[in-house]
Amino acid sequence: MGVAYKIDSDHAASRTYREALFRCMRGALANHPEAFLLGQGVDDHKGTFGSTIGLAEEFGADRVMDSPLAEESMTGIGIGAALNGLYPIQTHIRADFALLAMNQIVNMAAKYKYMFGGRFEVPMLIRMVIGRSWGQGAQHSQSLQSLFAHVPGLTVIMPATPDAILETYPWIIANHRGPVVSLEHRLLYDIAFRSDDVAAGNDPLTSRLLREGSDVTIVATSIMVLEAKRAAEHLAETAGIEAEVIDLHCVSHPNRAMILDSVTKTGRLIVADTSWKAYGVAAEISRLVCEHDPSVLRAPIATLGMAPAPCPTAKTLEDLYYPTLRSLADTAARVVTGRDDHGVALPEEASMADVYKRFKGPF
Amino acid sequence: MGVAYKIDSDHAASRTYREALFRCMRGALANHPEAFLLGQGVDDHKGTFGSTIGLAEEFGADRVMDSPLAEESMTGIGIGAALNGLYPIQTHIRADFALLAMNQIVNMAAKYKYMFGGRFEVPMLIRMVIGRSWGQGAQHSQSLQSLFAHVPGLTVIMPATPDAILETYPWIIANHRGPVVSLEHRLLYDIAFRSDDVAAGNDPLTSRLLREGSDVTIVATSIMVLEAKRAAEHLAETAGIEAEVIDLHCVSHPNRAMILDSVTKTGRLIVADTSWKAYGVAAEISRLVCEHDPSVLRAPIATLGMAPAPCPTAKTLEDLYYPTLRSLADTAARVVTGRDDHGVALPEEASMADVYKRFKGPF
Amino acid sequence: MKFANLHERLFYEALRIRRAEERIIEIYPTDRIQSPVHLSIGQEAIAVGVCEPLRIEDPLFGSYRSHAFFLAKGGSMRDMFAELYGKATGGCGGKAGSMHLTAPEVGFMGSSAVVASTIPNAVGAALAAKRRGTGQVVVTVFGDGATEEGVYHESLNFASLHRLPVLFVCENNGLAVHSKLSDRQSYDLCQHAATYGLPTQRCREGWNFLLVRDEMARAAEEVRSGSGPRFLEYQTYRYQEHVGIGCDHDVGYRSRAALEEWQANDPLLHDSALVDAFDLAIREEIDDAVRFAEESPWPGPEHLLADVA
Amino acid sequence: MKFANLHERLFYEALRIRRAEERIIEIYPTDRIQSPVHLSIGQEAIAVGVCEPLRIEDPLFGSYRSHAFFLAKGGSMRDMFAELYGKATGGCGGKAGSMHLTAPEVGFMGSSAVVASTIPNAVGAALAAKRRGTGQVVVTVFGDGATEEGVYHESLNFASLHRLPVLFVCENNGLAVHSKLSDRQSYDLCQHAATYGLPTQRCREGWNFLLVRDEMARAAEEVRSGSGPRFLEYQTYRYQEHVGIGCDHDVGYRSRAALEEWQANDPLLHDSALVDAFDLAIREEIDDAVRFAEESPWPGPEHLLADVA
């Protein structure tokens, strides 16, 4: 069940996140004459970290438009284009820059349909890349999903795998009539995932059950989904602990039933997110459980996220700033055993961290 | 204990929220030569809903500056002024407009200190008014505390009473060396509160215990604090239900111990906030309880907030959109009795709603 | 209604808008319109002159001060009053109120209460028009204050860069709420817009609907022929307070003399023959719309969560 | 170091910056500098020419491309290298990295990785300077791309409206990442800025540090005397790729011919006598700074949550 993955680009059926993005971008342009890309550098030789390379040449400059540095108006222009029959796909090479477009995203895109009594629709996809590693620092590292997910009218997703992208983007572009914010993780771009061909049947706009388990539920987002799957495999192999892993995926519209059923079964919950905890994903999932029935919890909820500070650039501090495979496995062992000295062997920090360490841009 | 209040401007020791704001604005200018006001219309005859009337005449146009329509730069200018020795007090007559300044608030003000290793400080106060009633609609009604409170580096408060303002603003302006976002509620401005003179001893940047009770804890923000106090009084009088009421006040830095002690005592929790529930205050308070010990909860947490939609303008829909004194009292009775048919007499909807109904601007 | 000439038709349109807003002033004290209203009394000539040369399918984007443009673009009087009343039969089912009037059926594409925020939307609609070859001219109407927002700069730049079929129409009433233009702006509107490579026109006689219309017609024709975006500044005067139904020439931020100067030119105040000829028909339309609004049902709870995403 | 004249001094400063960045290029493959670097090689003359007439207490705000301004304003070589290495002894204790260099002790007030975002900060610092009568001239340095952001428009307007002592300095290298200016801007930088009432100067010889310095000195003097804000455009050329240490004249977005044209004028490449005279001292300073950085301790866990609010 779910998506197998491997950091292994040689495997025959493997593809990278970048390749999945590229396939979706190309597919959007090829299959939807109304679709167009608008973003800084979408037409250059680096092509938004490889996800749009060559598309300007193939589809022309008016389908793949470079934009000035002007985030607020670019989003506003996207909205206006959507109102007049186009399908805009916008890119922010860092989610941080989308803060300049908050007015158009929150006051306009999110409200255009409701505010006018359903008389308009604003179908558009806004891609934002979460930066991390190699000294991205305070302004190139934010993971702003909860800011958007707080606001009714927006659909917010965080694809964690190439398959999640392939299952979601084409469907949204073809079918979804409202604005979608997608947070892509920069560190996933280069990772090759082994996978069956696109898993059919996953609802594109809800959560995904990736692994069944009876001891603890791990709800994770984005790159933390990978850590959660690795942690789960490690715990199963070394300690017989079976973690159930849920990829939250659609952070604005989580699958409540899936999460509540899982927590009811396991009695234990860990939320592993890519942003700060306060007013974030951990908070929201806690709310869902508490409003439903907190008595299903046999232990306090454990949460992982960025340290409560802006992101420092020094590697030593950055390493402390983010949760890791190791801290996640440790947390799970503690939650399941109820003890800090749980005796469970922890995984080599190396595994995923190696991927991060290999990351040196392009930025 | 706590702050007595009454909708009664004739009472000798009563003052309005507006008067408290005015007193603080005037005090800031009189006592701090480095302080200045910057905002649209701060110098006009309506003076930011009465909170700055006459101050331009008294202190001069360079202390009380009208601003162009340019939210992003005004915040940036405030930051720069703070870096060079001034204390800016900025006003957004609707919190919604602050979405245009998110980049400066989140990427700059919140990070200036940490990002530069503590070498700078950005002391400033950003006032944002939450609109409500009389058809404010989708873009003049947002209550954006959780967007700001998610971000480390910002201190976010929501004063619920004139006393909360008087205890907090002068202290912040005199002592706090970082950026503070304060969300003021437009509907509170006109309400006169009875109060002792400024209650000494409340920590300006934490939560406040307003009423003790043993049956249920109500954590509330802003205008919902008033509803919570009224609901608590009503429940005590009519049903002997004793609610403990906590004014969250500093939404970015809630008093965890106070909240957890209270919930541990009462076993029941209601969170009543002015914004949407998802990724909001209800979620954050749920997280605090769940991370600590969910077993203290004897019932699911009940939450009140805006309906999950943009705000409609029609009065009939607006009345359904916001939680009321009645819905809060009903919720509390249900949580405490564990039954929907609790038989507790509900308060006349009239009470606070009358105040809202009297509201006709100025906008 | 038959008109002898264009002058009469525009006069009628302008008078219709004025009378509709005067009716709002009458009704307002009854609290049946629970919505902040930003009136265009004094500014009607711009709306009628700008909309006359436009086709129904030409998209126009407005602001919170949009009663005039809503009606001039062809929005229905009933839709407007029912919307102001917050009724289910309003143009947006009561969710929009005065600040967000819209009528997509006649190309009135939405009005926003966040100053300047529909400007880039119009540019985007123009991008779509050009790409899809629809032949539309897109219009964005905004106040002088809106030009202070950064997005205005960004929008002019993009529109010019891509030679999009969009007309930037500025209603310059010299005020943003109570602040004078000279206290807010260091630039001349036309000179500034011209540096983006936009042809600009300034019309000082914002009360002169024929002149407004002629300048607009020329500009719209140019834009439609593919010559790229243009900027039009119309100077005008707001008679009422910024928001609400009152007059506020006594509170100190502007003089009564300026009002009287504008009123001296206001055709609606001086051509009593035409006023008499049209008033009855207009009153009937407004009476009908108000009755419709009053008798219409409120939106019910089933609408609260409809049309969110 | 003793200098015969201003030319020699500025030459030295510019060479010092170039050599420092060349050292970064050498070190980078070892992964000891784990921070995205935006190099100013080719643009140094602007930094040294702009900073020369400034006083220590004149605040200057920069961007992610700020090694040159950091050093020219007087920032310490050790602070910079230690910061690039992410060491506790860096100017910001390792929290800033290359993109946020800062040196408040010499008036270098912070550099932001969000394009254009320090422009209003400089305007605000100028407001404070004027209000407090400090006599400071405030400088904001930004690229040509930054002028496309709305906040630039808002900042020019406010600065001019209040006649603030701020100098807008644009390093126009004709590129934003890989996009040509003409693909992004419909306006001429100086003409546009002039419409806000700012005196403007364009200097085409961005390699000529004496000329850069003279224009800046005149402008700074004017600003200090209270005549209001000014705008300076310096045309220049970025030799390396946008971010990183490589050259990228082979990937198609720009020609090698343009590079060679600029290099033909570059004093640092041609006056080998001066280069020889200065290189040793410069190398020693850089060697020392690198050694200092390498030997310095990492910031420990106690710094992770320090200085947040």
Ligand SMILES: Cc1ncc(C[n+]2csc(CCOP(=O)(O)OP(=O)(O)O)c2C)c(N)n1
């Ligand atoms: C972004 C934003 N800032 C502030 C306001 C508050 N406000 C509403 S109307 C207005 C004045 C706008 O002036 P102008 O653009 O000239 O239009 P006018 O009202 O004169 O038609 C202001 C400041 C707002 N609605 N939106």
Ligand SMILES: Cc1ncc(C[n+]2csc(CCOP(=O)(O)OP(=O)(O)O)c2C)c(N)n1
């Ligand atoms: C607001 C924002 N948008 C986009 C980016 C990505 N970005 C970084 S540098 C850059 C180009 C800036 O060009 P310019 O201002 O001319 O400065 P230069 O790099 O040429 O010195 C861009 C688009 C950013 N950092 N911030």
Ligand SMILES: [Mg+2]
């Ligand atoms: Mg105006």
Ligand SMILES: [Mg+2]
């Ligand atoms: Mg550049």
